[in-house]
Amino acid sequence: MLEQITKLVEQISSSEVAKGGITSELTGAITKETGDSIINGLKDSVSAGDISGLTNLLSGQASNIASNPIVTGMIGNLVSGLVGKLGLSEGVAGSFANGVVPQVISAIVAKIQGGESGFDLSSIMGSLGQGGAGDLLGSLLGGKEGLGGAIDKLKGLF
Template identity: 60%
Template sequence: MIDQITKLIEQVSSKEISQAGISTDLAGAVTKETGDSIINGFKDSISGGDLGALTSLLGGGTSNLMSNPMVMGMITNLVGSLTSKLGLGEGIAKNFAGSVIPGIIESLVSKSKGGESGFQITDLISSFGGGDSKGLLDSLTGGKEGLGGAMNALKGLF
């Protein structure tokens, strides 16, 4: 799953990098920071127990991504990384992040809603939770422990 997300990030980022006027010398580093921001955003949501935000987002809640707190957190983190680590100007970083993150999320949602293998919510949780996520997935899909068990499993993942 993470490999599939990484490939998607690379595809969308390369287009946005050229449109934003970012040097090709920085393309690899910008793509890495973009991926880190998105993946860490998902991990933070899962480990923080905010599955509602994640399921809402992947369930098609993309009508106004810029008002979604998880998406805004990803954008803020990416802007910070691009300016502090790579020395990009704040305006360029904001324009790039504000374009690339929603583009990637929209692609993820499309793949998830389309039933594409590897892009389902359970795949996402499993990828970020590793082997310890089985109890969480069982709880979310109707296992014995229910939501309380899912929350306990989440606490143990990270």
């Protein structure tokens, strides 16, 4: 699941790099930093217990993706990484991050809503949790095992 998100990040960020006037030598590093920022932002939401915020965002219930707190956190982390690790100017990094992160999240939401293979909310949430609580969360959100599987996983946590 995370591999599919990473591929989506690669597609969107490489086109934004070309538009943003960023040198092509940095494309790979920028794409990696972008993917890390987005995936870590999603994982951080799970770790922080903001499950409802994350499910609202990924299910398309968030009204303005660009101003969503989870997304703004991802943008901030990406800007910091692009400036600190890759030496981009704050303006270029900010413009890139504000363009690419909402596009990636919107694309993920569209794929979930469109029922595209491999893009379902329970799989994404399960992969973000990396087992344990993440598997429980996926089960509660309608995974293959249903509530019975969720209860079994909950028992396994204690």
